[in-house]
Amino acid sequence: MVTTKESLFASARKVLDLIPKLSVITAGFALAAMTGLIVAEVVGRGLFRVSIPFSIEYAEYLIPVIALWGAAYALSVRGHVRADIFVSRLSARPRLWFDLMGYIVGLAFVIILGIQTVDLVVTSFKFGYTSMYPLATPLGWARLVLPIGLSLFGLQLVVEIVRMAKLVFLSYKY
16 A cells, blocks of 8 residues: 555644544543532532542642643634734734734743643652642642643644645635
8 A cells, every 4th residue: 555645644634633622522521520529529518518638639630631631622623712803904814924923922832831831740750749738649740731731732733833824825725
């Protein structure tokens, strides 16, 4: 079987299109888990006067999964909140340029945040940081979701930059 350049790109595109879908599914499970933890805590305290020691702590750890892992999907479907009062008055081509520049600036910001969160995770593992809660959860594992989520979001930004660059420079249909 001869593999052509086009089929390689088609396969890569399928994988890249799958990433935001998997990340939003993960974010959805994290949201369900967080909701379950909080409901269990409220019911446990209200009905049985028993607290679940890890419910609030682990619910807090799920927030970055929900926000960052869901961000890749939101970007892929253009679901992010957009403040385009000025840009909406421009014609199509300058608007594409503004979007492309916004994606590039966003990617730079995500890279900086990603580097910082990797440093945070490494430091947490190196010094054995634990949470202040009763379970003393090792924070390295809890913080690992930050660079993973930023990586997923950054990868989706790269995909969007390539798509937008094709529109700007090659006038492909969006």
